[in-house]
Amino acid sequence: MAIKKVGIILNGVTGRMGTNQHLVRSILAIMRQGGIKVSDDLTLMPDPILTGRNANKLQALSDKHSCEKTGKLKFSTEVDKVIADPAYPIFFDASGTLQRAGFVEQAVKAKKAIYCEKPTAVTTAEALRLAKLAEDAKLKNGVVQDKLWLPGLRKFQLLKDQGFFGKILSVRGEFGYWVFEGTGFDLPAQRPSWNYRAEDGGGMIIDMHCHWRYVIDNLFGNVKAVSCLAATHIDERVDERGKRYRCTADDSAYATFQLDNGVICHFNSSWNVRVRRDDLLTLQVDGTKGSAIIGLRKAWIQHAGSTPKPVWNPDIDQPINFFAGWQEVPDNAVYDNAFKIQWEMFIRHVCLDEPFRWTLREGAKGVQLAELSLQSSKERRWVDVL
Numbered sequence: 001m002a003i004k005k006v007g008i009i010l011n012g013v014t015g016r017m018g019t020n021q022h023l024v025r026s027i028l029a030i031m032r033q034g035g036i037k038v039s040d041d042l043t044l045m046p047d048p049i050l051t052g053r054n055a056n057k058l059q060a061l062s063d064k065h066s067c068e069k070t071g072k073l074k075f076s077t078e079v080d081k082v083i084a085d086p087a088y089p090i091f092f093d094a095s096g097t098l099q100r101a102g103f104v105e106q107a108v109k110a111k112k113a114i115y116c117e118k119p120t121a122v123t124t125a126e127a128l129r130l131a132k133l134a135e136d137a138k139l140k141n142g143v144v145q146d147k148l149w150l151p152g153l154r155k156f157q158l159l160k161d162q163g164f165f166g167k168i169l170s171v172r173g174e175f176g177y178w179v180f181e182g183t184g185f186d187l188p189a190q191r192p193s194w195n196y197r198a199e200d201g202g203g204m205i206i207d208m209h210c211h212w213r214y215v216i217d218n219l220f221g222n223v224k225a226v227s228c229l230a231a232t233h234i235d236e237r238v239d240e241r242g243k244r245y246r247c248t249a250d251d252s253a254y255a256t257f258q259l260d261n262g263v264i265c266h267f268n269s270s271w272n273v274r275v276r277r278d279d280l281l282t283l284q285v286d287g288t289k290g291s292a293i294i295g296l297r298k299a300w301i302q303h304a305g306s307t308p309k310p311v312w313n314p315d316i317d318q319p320i321n322f323f324a325g326w327q328e329v330p331d332n333a334v335y336d337n338a339f340k341i342q343w344e345m346f347i348r349h350v351c352l353d354e355p356f357r358w359t360l361r362e363g364a365k366g367v368q369l370a371e372l373s374l375q376s377s378k379e380r381r382w383v384d385v386l
């Protein structure tokens, strides 16, 4: 059995996504499971190096996560030098959105395969420019589209393939939770403050409409028009250092998407909403033959044959327990971490030339939907997505 080492630069790895999803739950998880066994004769083993600006943070990460299976995790603050090193054919970026382009450009020059977090930019023109740079240099490239591998969404795909829904009519997406303003000593905000400043690449729409684009395109149909209302409900928050700052980005979005197959999707996304639903993201899909509630991991279904017949009468308590009429879809498969699944696919794409369709160009479609959603809100009108 040959073990092929695959050098991977993990940039911006001290951040929330870089550490939790990409380092710990993806790359280290792959190493701890013994690599990616691609045949009886070959295993692909990630060989990561952590890069960033702060040596102390990188050292702490390395100290915390190095173990027998991973060896001592390497790190460097000299990202230019590491990018120039041919020992690392893959460059991954989870730094801030506005930093992405600079790093991607450097990695293209060094002929790396490029994988990065979404959004790839905050304008469509810039996202497409990055895609073209990588394509012109004939480099393999990809963007994180993790939600596609969530157990709940995979259950939806299975139900759809089985013909459960009949004709799908509409999708109601509810996303969000309460993000604390950070005003109380004991209640710091649970998300980084840059998310609430447009000048730092923040905003609900640029953050989440990128996800909704690939979720909708892949599961429900191609988005052809958007009507969106953006709001900044909370205009002042407290940052990581305890300082008040003005929120210059949208923190909520109320958006309707028309699809090419006639399906209507309406997504509410908000950081100012208290949760009384099954999960932080729920998608209610209604079809002629059945409906489903899709959460991050679980899904519940109601068939046409078990649909109750409500009668409007507000003078009495509701006699039907609507929740009781839904059946949970069983876990008939083992569901690995969604980010890890996509990482394994990208590594196989780079090393074995297997197909990988979640490219920088696909990622640019998400940025496009975000940009057009903001335009729709600003101009108070429907905007076509061409």
Ligand SMILES: NC(=O)c1ccc[n+]([C@@H]2O[C@H](COP(=O)([O-])OP(=O)(O)OC[C@H]3O[C@@H](n4cnc5c(N)ncnc54)[C@H](O)[C@@H]3O)[C@@H](O)[C@H]2O)c1
Pocket (backbone or CB within 6 Å): 012, 013, 014, 015, 016, 017, 018, 052, 053, 094, 095, 096, 097, 099, 117, 118, 119, 144, 146, 192, 194, 207
């Ligand atoms: N796929 C998803 O579900 C998902 C979820 C959240 C965030 N994201 C994306 O991931 C990216 C990071 O978000 P986060 O929540 O981890 O933010 P974060 O603020 O926790 O992390 C950002 C990281 O980038 C680093 N960084 C900032 N400026 C830098 C520079 N000039 N040079 C080098 N490093 C720099 C920071 O030190 C930090 O390590 C964003 O683009 C965000 O949109 C994706």
